[in-house]
Amino acid sequence: MRILQTMAGAEFGGAEAFFTRLAVALQKTDVEQRVIIRENPARARALRAGQVEPLQLSFGGALDVRTGMTLRREIKNFNPDVVLTWMNRATKKTPAGKGKFVKVARLGGYYDLKYYRDCDHLVGNTQDIVDYLVKEGWPAERAHYLPNFVTATRAEPASRMELSTPEDAPLLLSLGRLHENKAFDTLLKALARVPGVYLWLAGEGPLRRELELQAEELGIRPRVRFLGWREDTASLFAASDVYICPSRHEPLGNVVLEGWAQGRPVIAADSLGPGTLIEHGENGVLCPVDNDKAMGDAIKWVFSDQDFAYKLATRGWESYQRDFTEEVVVQKYLEFFEKITQDVA
Known part of the structure; x- marks a missing residue:
């Protein structure tokens, strides 16, 4: 299974933090992975600490043609089974699969679906977001609930x-x-x-x-x-x-x-x-x-x-x-990737 992820989020945020956790967790599995992010030195360091080497692009506005061209080249060279996009801009910049790969977007909020029309599947991190997608006209069979996970790593108390x-x-x-x-x-x-x-x-x-x-x-x-x-x-x-x-x-x-x-x-x-x-x-x-x-x-x-x-x-x-452990949620993602690629095959 070959997974390519694109993330163009903010400097800080819950979605951005979970993206990093998931990318690092997938790196521990049998999945082959390519990760492309908006330029962010701190996020790149966190990914590298988890043995994930990201490609950093600008993910700029309408005049930024380089990001789109580079994305197309990377997708062609990597030949992924699934492309998983995060946030509006990454989804918009990422080309449609058109039978060559399955394009999936992960949503952590009630986003305008105009950015997601060329996706094959949408993932919401709550059931209510999935219900929103269906209410907005997205086909129910292509809307999926997959939860987030957090780590339980403990640390010494900060000094009061x-x-x-x-x-x-x-x-x-x-x-x-x-x-x-x-x-x-x-x-x-x-x-x-x-x-x-x-x-x-x-x-x-x-x-x-x-x-x-x-x-x-x-x-x-x-x-x-x-x-x-x-x-x-x-x-x-x-x-x-x-x-x-x-x-x-x-x-x-x-x-x-x-x-x-x-x-x-x-x-x-x-x-x-x-x-x-x-x-x-x-x-x-x-x-x-x-x-x-x-x-x-x-x-x-x-x-x-x-x-x-x-x-x-x-x-x-x-x-x-x-x-909500890493083990439970990553297994759900792997089963999801397997299902949607089998459906295409």
């Missing part, structure tokens, strides 16, 4: 001392782009309702200064650490007590999976992805979207009952082991 956090303080962790969709403004308001709890917020984005000012206005700035973009997330999980995802809009909720994989109890706003993943009170706690009082109550609930927090972490780990 270096981040001016008391060793005995209850500590929340939250990860994500500092964007309106992530609702960190609601999280800060919730934190103001829970005295004594500290928050590590790892991520960058356009709202950073606004969120810092909000924390000052709420009087919680001494308990909040804005960490910026971090690569050592396993160390952050190890140092924290509870993971929280306040998102208004979260199609999947990779961060929920990460919390489970790292053995932490998870609290999440009941947005689409986390609401689908979490069974309230069993493998996590859900609270209404944009409700800082309910979120504050959820934080108090989990921190006040150690047995309950332990149950959440244990059941979350079991959910991860059942459905």
